[in-house]
Amino acid sequence: MNLELRHLRVVCAIAETGSVTKAASTLGLAQPALTAQLQRIERTLGGPLFERDRRGARPTALGELVLARARVLLPAMKGLQDEAARLAGAADAPRRYRFGGVNSPILGRLVHRLAAEQPQAQITMYASWSVDELAQLVVGGRLDFVLTGVCGDSNPSAEFGLSWREVSIDPVLVLLPETHPLADRDEVQLVDLRHEQWVAAPGDGCFGDCFAAACARAGFTPRKLYETDVRGCVDLVDAGEAVALCQATFRPPAGLVTRRLAGVPLRWRLMFGWHPDSPAARVAELVLRTAQAAYDDSLTPHPAYLAWLVANPEFGVRRSGAPGPVADANRVRTA
Known part of the structure; x- marks a missing residue:
């Protein structure tokens, strides 16, 4: 049997959980199947990787060696896969837009605007309650952009290395x-x-x-x-x-x-995120402006709120030297 990355994941799971039974549950495998797989891995490597008793499973000296190598190889391979996914999408940008959203109030209007401006573009959407899940999908090259909300002056987590820009800010x-x-x-x-x-x-x-x-x-x-x-x-x-x-x-x-x-x-800030090293980064500013225009579109059915925005310019889309709620108020009044 040739040793594969999935075998290293098995060894890491057993070491992290301290139990073959717990590792089987984590990996979604039956315990006897995982035990048999561990035995095949040990035969391939020439010796036992764990000492197992009623207290659990503890790595042997050989197991520690394998774990040390696995903890280098697995993240490196994950990084390679993520980079490859981003590069593979380069030929599709900007003809492909993959959005993730958490309770986004403008995603439909954003998609409508992009589809009208670029009829040949492929646009897909993915909904999740978790911004961390969406950020991971962007890092992994499976999504291009994220729309999510944050409270007050807070910002989304910087853990995943995404670039974030504000679309709008509204009272709750x-x-x-x-x-x-x-x-x-x-x-x-x-x-x-x-x-x-x-x-x-x-x-x-x-x-x-x-x-x-x-x-x-x-x-x-x-x-x-x-x-x-x-x-x-x-x-x-x-x-x-x-x-x-x-x-x-x-x-x-x-x-x-x-x-x-x-x-x-309470204030709610709509945030737009992307990975700075992805092909999508080349069109991020364009899509951000489209998202801000989609927000303006969302104000049309709310003339009373639009009038409030005119009196409170620190809310809404805060553009530098560009038409804001006042222009939209005039548009609504003459519609």
Whole structure:
């Protein structure tokens, strides 16, 4: 039997878990199958790699040697595969756009604009609740761009080496039934919602530490927090079971309304990311501008919010010397 990378992964898994049984579970294999595979690996290498007893599996001297080499080879091979995937995509850029999104409010409009401007382009989308998963897919050459949100002035993790740029910044709104006692107000004090239960979709950057901190500043601790998909959030609010945080351009269904939180205690920044060494980096600025234009498109159904943006230019798309919400306000008024 020739030794392969998958065999080194088996050895590493056993060493990391300290047990053949646990390693089998981690690798998705049956324990007898993994034991038989380990025995074949040991015969190929000429001796036992682990001492096994009731306390688990511990590497022998030969096992330590193999592990030392595996811990160099496996990351090197992973890096080679990632680089090869990025290079393999070079011929497809900019004719191919692969987007990943976490609750992105503009992805549909962004795709619509790109498809109109480049009818021959291949555009695909992948949704995930985890920005780390999407970043890993970009690093591995399986996605080109990521759209995700972060709370306040925070930024996505720098762990994966992606370049990040801001598309827009918006206040976080609250979604209420139109029969709610506070629904007749233009703005709602966060403290006036202290007796409510809350719901949000996974991946919403403002529903974790930022939300708890904002409630603490308002002098209360939020009651029960539900977490479900967007449809589930809407259903819970519609049933009167909870109120929800939502993005400013969210269009509520009949029976529900969105209201600003007074003083803007929570802000949501839409971020656009890519890998600086990927072929997609050559068109990243162009796609970023298209994403900002897609955000402007999303304002059209929200004339009241657009008017608020005109009075609060620190929100929305913050361009240098370029038309912003005022131009869009004029467009909406004359539409």
